[in-house]
Amino acid sequence: MSGAPGSGKSTTANLLAQKIDGFAVPHDTIKSALLEENIPFDKAAKIAYRMDWALAEEVIKQGRSVIIDSPCNYQEALDQGRALATRYGYAYWYLEIRTDVHNLALLDARLRTRTPLRAQRACVDENPTDAKEARHTQADAQARFKRWVNPCRPDGNIIVVDTAGNLQERIDYILNQLPTTAVGEEPFSARTT
Numbered sequence: 001m002s003g004a005p006g007s008g009k010s011t012t013a014n015l016l017a018q019k020i021d022g023f024a025v026p027h028d029t030i031k032s033a034l035l036e037e038n039i040p041f042d043k044a045a046k047i048a049y050r051m052d053w054a055l056a057e058e059v060i061k062q063g064r065s066v067i068i069d070s071p072c073n074y075q076e077a078l079d080q081g082r083a084l085a086t087r088y089g090y091a092y093w094y095l096e097i098r099t100d101v102h103n104l105a106l107l108d109a110r111l112r113t114r115t116p117l118r119a120q121r122a123c124v125d126e127n128p129t130d131a132k133e134a135r136h137t138q139a140d141a142q143a144r145f146k147r148w149v150n151p152c153r154p155d156g157n158i159i160v161v162d163t164a165g166n167l168q169e170r171i172d173y174i175l176n177q178l179p180t181t182a183v184g185e186e187p188f189s190a191r192t193t
Contacts, residue, residue: 001013001016001024001067001068001069001070001095001096001097002070002071002072002094002095002096002097002151002152002153003071003072003096003097003098003099003151003163004071004097004099004107004145004151004163005071005107005111005120005121005145006106006107006108006110006111006114006124006163007097007098007099007107007110007163008097008110008163008167008170009069009071009097010024010026010028010069011167012095012097012161012167012170012171012174013067013069014069015167015171016067016095016171016174016175017065017067019171019175020065020175020178021064021065022059022064022065022066022067023059023064023065023066023067024066024067024069025052025055025056025059025066025067025068025069026069027048027049027052027068027069027070027119028069028117028119028120029117029119030048030051030052030055031044031045031048031117031118031119032117032118032119032120034047034048035118035119035130036118041119041128041130041131044119044130045119048119049070049076049077049080052068052070053068053080053084056068056084057084057088060084060088060090061088065090067095068081071151072094072096072151072152073151073152074152075152077152078094078152078153078154081094082154091157091179092154092157093157093158093159093178094153094154094157094158094159095159095160095161095174096151096153096158096159096160096161097161097162097163097170098160098161098162098163099163100164103164104124104145106163106164107124107145107163108123108124108125111123111124116128118130121145124145125145159173159174159177159178161173161174
Protein backbone atom coordinates (compact mmCIF):
# COMPACT_ATOMS: atom_id res chain seq x y z
CA MET A 1 0.00 0.00 0.00
CA SER A 2 1.75 3.08 -1.26
CA GLY A 3 0.99 6.76 -1.10
CA ALA A 4 2.11 10.10 0.26
CA PRO A 5 1.63 11.00 3.92
CA GLY A 6 -1.98 12.07 4.41
CA SER A 7 -3.23 10.19 1.34
CA GLY A 8 -5.24 7.76 3.44
CA LYS A 9 -3.10 4.69 2.88
CA SER A 10 -3.18 3.56 6.52
CA THR A 11 -6.95 3.96 6.74
CA THR A 12 -7.34 2.14 3.42
CA ALA A 13 -4.84 -0.58 4.38
CA ASN A 14 -6.56 -1.30 7.69
CA LEU A 15 -10.04 -1.47 6.17
CA LEU A 16 -8.83 -3.57 3.23
CA ALA A 17 -7.06 -5.96 5.62
CA GLN A 18 -10.38 -6.58 7.38
CA LYS A 19 -12.11 -7.30 4.08
CA ILE A 20 -9.51 -9.85 2.95
CA ASP A 21 -8.70 -11.40 6.33
CA GLY A 22 -5.25 -9.97 6.01
CA PHE A 23 -2.86 -8.01 8.17
CA ALA A 24 -1.66 -4.46 7.53
CA VAL A 25 1.94 -4.04 8.67
CA PRO A 26 2.06 -0.51 10.17
CA HIS A 27 5.47 0.87 9.15
CA ASP A 28 5.00 4.23 10.92
CA THR A 29 3.93 2.56 14.16
CA ILE A 30 7.00 0.31 14.14
CA LYS A 31 9.30 3.21 13.31
CA SER A 32 7.69 5.37 16.02
CA ALA A 33 8.22 2.62 18.61
CA LEU A 34 11.91 2.55 17.70
CA LEU A 35 12.08 6.34 18.05
CA GLU A 36 10.55 6.00 21.52
CA GLU A 37 13.62 3.92 22.39
CA ASN A 38 15.86 6.84 21.32
CA ILE A 39 17.07 5.16 18.15
CA PRO A 40 18.13 7.90 15.68
CA PHE A 41 15.61 8.65 12.93
CA ASP A 42 17.57 7.32 9.94
CA LYS A 43 18.56 4.14 11.78
CA ALA A 44 14.98 3.65 13.00
CA ALA A 45 13.77 3.87 9.39
CA LYS A 46 16.15 1.11 8.25
CA ILE A 47 15.31 -1.14 11.19
CA ALA A 48 11.57 -0.55 10.70
CA TYR A 49 11.76 -1.75 7.10
CA ARG A 50 13.59 -4.91 8.21
CA MET A 51 10.93 -5.48 10.84
CA ASP A 52 8.15 -4.88 8.26
CA TRP A 53 9.43 -7.73 6.13
CA ALA A 54 10.07 -10.07 9.04
CA LEU A 55 6.55 -9.48 10.34
CA ALA A 56 5.09 -9.88 6.82
CA GLU A 57 6.82 -13.23 6.43
CA GLU A 58 5.46 -14.48 9.75
CA VAL A 59 1.93 -13.48 8.74
CA ILE A 60 2.32 -15.21 5.36
CA LYS A 61 3.48 -18.38 7.14
CA GLN A 62 0.10 -18.29 8.90
CA GLY A 63 -1.59 -18.36 5.48
CA ARG A 64 -2.87 -14.80 5.59
CA SER A 65 -2.52 -11.93 3.17
CA VAL A 66 -0.25 -9.02 4.03
CA ILE A 67 -0.40 -5.32 3.27
CA ILE A 68 2.76 -3.32 3.87
CA ASP A 69 1.66 0.25 4.68
CA SER A 70 4.56 2.44 3.52
CA PRO A 71 5.22 5.41 1.19
CA CYS A 72 7.24 3.03 -1.06
CA ASN A 73 9.97 5.45 -2.00
CA TYR A 74 12.68 2.87 -2.49
CA GLN A 75 13.05 0.18 -5.13
CA GLU A 76 14.18 -2.15 -2.36
CA ALA A 77 10.62 -2.17 -0.96
CA LEU A 78 9.29 -3.43 -4.29
CA ASP A 79 12.06 -6.01 -4.60
CA GLN A 80 11.51 -7.30 -1.06
CA GLY A 81 7.75 -7.58 -1.61
CA ARG A 82 8.11 -9.49 -4.87
CA ALA A 83 10.74 -11.81 -3.41
CA LEU A 84 8.59 -12.64 -0.39
CA ALA A 85 5.51 -13.23 -2.54
CA THR A 86 7.47 -15.47 -4.90
CA ARG A 87 9.02 -17.46 -2.05
CA TYR A 88 5.59 -18.35 -0.64
CA GLY A 89 3.60 -18.59 -3.87
CA TYR A 90 1.58 -15.43 -3.27
CA ALA A 91 0.48 -12.99 -5.97
CA TYR A 92 2.11 -9.58 -5.54
CA TRP A 93 -0.07 -6.50 -5.96
CA TYR A 94 0.98 -2.88 -5.68
CA LEU A 95 -1.77 -0.59 -4.38
CA GLU A 96 -1.21 3.14 -4.66
CA ILE A 97 -3.33 5.87 -3.16
CA ARG A 98 -2.52 8.48 -5.80
CA THR A 99 -2.34 12.18 -5.09
CA ASP A 100 -2.26 14.98 -7.63
CA VAL A 101 1.00 16.84 -7.00
CA HIS A 102 -0.93 20.07 -7.50
CA ASN A 103 -3.36 19.19 -4.69
CA LEU A 104 -0.97 19.23 -1.75
CA ALA A 105 -3.46 21.42 0.12
CA LEU A 106 -5.74 18.38 0.59
CA LEU A 107 -2.90 16.33 2.06
CA ASP A 108 -1.73 19.23 4.21
CA ALA A 109 -5.24 19.65 5.64
CA ARG A 110 -5.43 15.94 6.45
CA LEU A 111 -2.01 15.95 8.09
CA ARG A 112 -2.89 18.97 10.23
CA THR A 113 -6.07 17.30 11.57
CA ARG A 114 -4.47 14.02 12.68
CA THR A 115 -2.38 13.39 15.75
CA PRO A 116 0.94 12.32 14.22
CA LEU A 117 3.06 9.47 15.48
CA ARG A 118 6.71 10.31 16.13
CA ALA A 119 7.67 8.98 12.70
CA GLN A 120 5.03 11.08 10.93
CA ARG A 121 4.92 14.67 9.82
CA ALA A 122 2.25 17.09 11.03
CA CYS A 123 2.05 19.04 7.76
CA VAL A 124 3.49 19.12 4.24
CA ASP A 125 6.11 21.77 5.03
CA GLU A 126 7.72 20.09 8.05
CA ASN A 127 9.61 16.87 8.58
CA PRO A 128 8.71 14.70 11.58
CA THR A 129 10.04 16.18 14.82
CA ASP A 130 12.54 13.35 15.27
CA ALA A 131 13.90 13.88 11.74
CA LYS A 132 15.44 17.22 12.71
CA GLU A 133 18.59 15.42 13.78
CA ALA A 134 18.57 13.16 10.73
CA ARG A 135 20.17 13.94 7.40
CA HIS A 136 16.91 15.57 6.26
CA THR A 137 16.59 19.29 6.92
CA GLN A 138 13.40 21.30 7.32
CA ALA A 139 14.45 23.25 4.22
CA ASP A 140 13.93 20.23 1.99
CA ALA A 141 10.70 19.06 3.68
CA GLN A 142 8.28 20.13 0.94
CA ALA A 143 10.60 19.00 -1.87
CA ARG A 144 10.91 15.59 -0.20
CA PHE A 145 7.15 15.46 0.28
CA LYS A 146 6.59 16.12 -3.44
CA ARG A 147 8.87 13.17 -4.26
CA TRP A 148 6.73 10.99 -2.01
CA VAL A 149 3.72 11.88 -4.14
CA ASN A 150 5.48 9.93 -6.92
CA PRO A 151 6.62 6.66 -5.32
CA CYS A 152 8.47 3.77 -6.92
CA ARG A 153 6.20 1.48 -8.96
CA PRO A 154 6.60 -2.07 -10.23
CA ASP A 155 5.94 -3.05 -13.84
CA GLY A 156 2.74 -5.02 -13.30
CA ASN A 157 -0.18 -5.80 -10.96
CA ILE A 158 -0.79 -2.16 -10.11
CA ILE A 159 -3.99 -0.74 -8.68
CA VAL A 160 -4.17 3.04 -8.41
CA VAL A 161 -6.96 4.93 -6.65
CA ASP A 162 -7.43 8.64 -6.07
CA THR A 163 -6.87 9.95 -2.56
CA ALA A 164 -9.74 12.41 -2.98
CA GLY A 165 -12.27 9.62 -3.53
CA ASN A 166 -14.75 8.17 -1.05
CA LEU A 167 -13.15 5.56 1.24
CA GLN A 168 -15.79 2.86 0.71
CA GLU A 169 -15.71 3.39 -3.07
CA ARG A 170 -11.91 3.12 -2.90
CA ILE A 171 -12.13 -0.22 -1.07
CA ASP A 172 -14.79 -1.54 -3.44
CA TYR A 173 -12.70 -0.53 -6.44
CA ILE A 174 -9.61 -2.28 -5.05
CA LEU A 175 -11.54 -5.46 -4.25
CA ASN A 176 -13.01 -5.51 -7.75
CA GLN A 177 -9.52 -5.22 -9.28
CA LEU A 178 -8.05 -8.12 -7.33
CA PRO A 179 -8.23 -11.57 -8.95
CA THR A 180 -10.81 -14.15 -8.02
CA THR A 181 -9.78 -17.74 -7.43
CA ALA A 182 -12.85 -19.46 -8.85
CA VAL A 183 -16.52 -18.87 -9.52
CA GLY A 184 -18.42 -18.61 -6.23
CA GLU A 185 -15.34 -18.07 -4.06
CA GLU A 186 -14.51 -14.93 -2.16
CA PRO A 187 -13.16 -12.10 -4.35
CA PHE A 188 -9.76 -12.39 -2.70
CA SER A 189 -7.83 -15.45 -1.58
CA ALA A 190 -5.32 -15.79 1.22
CA ARG A 191 -2.77 -16.71 -1.43
CA THR A 192 -2.76 -13.15 -2.81
CA THR A 193 -0.86 -10.23 -1.29
